[in-house]
Amino acid sequence: MNNKRVQRLLTAVVVIVGLFALADAAVAAAKTNHHDGKQLLGENFKANGHHVIHKKGNYTTSVEVKDGKVAGVHVKHAKKGDVPVKKYKTNKNMAQAAGRQFTSMLLTQDQYIGTVWIGYAYIDEYGDETIYWFPYDMILDGITGAVDYVPAY
Numbered sequence: 587m588n589n590k591r592v593q594r595l596l597t598a599v600v601v602i603v604g605l606f607a608l609a610d611a612a613v614a615a616a617k618t619n620h621h622d623g624k625q626l627l628g629e630n631f632k633a634n635g636h637h638v639i640h641k642k643g644n645y646t647t648s649v650e651v652k653d654g655k656v657a658g659v660h661v662k663h664a665k666k667g668d669v670p671v672k673k674y675k676t677n678k679n680m681a682q683a684a685g686r687q688f689t690s691m692l693l694t695q696d697q698y699i700g701t702v703w704i705g706y707a708y709i710d711e712y713g714d715e716t717i718y719w720f721p722y723d724m725i726l727d728g729i730t731g732a733v734d735y736v737p738a739y
Contacts, residue, residue: 616712616713617715618717618738619714619715619716619717620681620705620719621640621716621718621719622681622682622718622719623639623649623656623659623681623705623706623718623719623720623724624719624721626639627656630649630651631655631724632654634651634652634653635650635651636649636650636651636660637649637651639718640716642710642716643710644663645661645663645669645708645716646661646662646664647661647708647716647718648660648661652726655724655726658671658706659706670708671707672706672707673704673707673731674704674705674706674707674717674732674733674735675702675703675704675705675729675734675735676703676705676735677701677703678703679701679719680703680705680735681703681718681719701721701722702721703720703721704719704720704721704725704729704732706718706720
């Protein structure tokens, strides 16, 4: 009888550990994709209007430009319509960090040292977050509405 209790206890422990492992796998499955918004926008920052900068599956991201500044980023799902976009701010160039390009290999004019970066993000149906980063000086409304970006490692 004591042997049965131990067996039940061990079975319960194995099940609980398995559930924690599945929960960790589900959390780890979501990832963040960083993109250099300035590079994707290219010379389009000179022309007012909406400019498509990226397509990912059913998602199309466009940047609204007004007088040479980014006035907003909009994401549209092909079937569901507009997708909510969150605005971040950070002192780190997250788009550069995602590409793992060493600073010594960048041209001086491409380095924004000590600048604030503004990111516009959306989350897709898989829970993955996609963020487009722009240097602060390209943004029309600066950090208005932006929250601090804290990377999830």
